[in-house]
Amino acid sequence: DAGVIQSPRHEVTEMGQEVTLRCKPISGHNSLFWYRQTMMRGLELLIYFNNNVPIDDSGMPEDRFSAKMPNASFSTLKIQPSEPRDSAVYFCASSQGWGQPQHFGDGTRLSIL
Amino acid sequence: AQRVTQPEKLLSVFKGAPVELKCNYSYSGSPELFWYVQYSRQRLQLLLRHISRESIKGFTADLNKGETSFHLKKPFAQEEDSAMYYCALSAGFQKLVFGTGTRLLVSP
Numbered sequence: 001d002a003g004v005i006q007s008p009r010h011e012v013t014e015m016g017q018e019v020t021l022r023c024k025p026i027s028g029h030n031s032l033f034w035y036r037q038t039m040m041r042g043l044e045l046l047i048y049f050n051n052n053v054p055i056d057d058s059g060m061p062e063d064r065f066s067a068k069m070p071n072a073s074f075s076t077l078k079i080q081p082s083e084p085r086d087s088a089v090y091f092c093a094s095s096q097g098w099g100q101p102q103h104f105g106d107g108t109r110l111s112i113l
Numbered sequence: 114a115q116r117v118t119q120p121e122k123l124l125s126v127f128k129g130a131p132v133e134l135k136c137n138y139s140y141s142g143s144p145e146l147f148w149y150v151q152y153s154r155q156r157l158q159l160l161l162r163h164i165s166r167e168s169i170k171g172f173t174a175d176l177n178k179g180e181t182s183f184h185l186k187k188p189f190a191q192e193e194d195s196a197m198y199y200c201a202l203s204a205g206f207q208k209l210v211f212g213t214g215t216r217l218l219v220s221p
Contacts, residue, residue, distance in 0.1 A: 003156075004156075033209075041213075042199075042211065042212070042213035042214050043157075043199060043211040043213075043214070044211075045208065045209065045210075045211075048208060056208060091156070091157065093157075101147060101159040101162060102159075102209060103159075104149075104156045104157040104158070105156060106155070106156045107156060
């Protein structure tokens, strides 16, 4: 099993551009999570899905952020327009169910210039 | 409200010394607690969970409901233990609440 797969690994773009981060969860996992990691705030949950349905998006910072999960094997996190303060490492994680540990991807290191 | 507190941002010890990474939680229900580890520029990995009561890489953690703590301990630190450690609380609906993390630095 390749684990949770995220792409791209690194993204550098200018402010104002649209950014799309991608995640493929572990096959058979029914929950998917998007996190943002920064030095100042640590690891923050942005949104999570259960069976492809968004359950809690209270961590999404503002309307510039959106996430979708069109099927069980794919999710995107989109930022439009991007701003320098969005620079962070974005992690995707998946799990099999309630109380089960989450498995993380390698993350996407995003730099907005 | 669910909250996880890791009071130390950085813990620096010498190789062979005992290590204790502190974690306190706030949750009115019955918690599920985890420790995750992140080695330099790698993904977060599950280190251990309280429900399994196991020892991984020499680390143990005991849930103390009276003190609402889940401290991570190792009797003899190794250089390869240097990493970022996150305590996390599962507070229903599979949501994990993470602490801000403690960086462990083990010097030779």
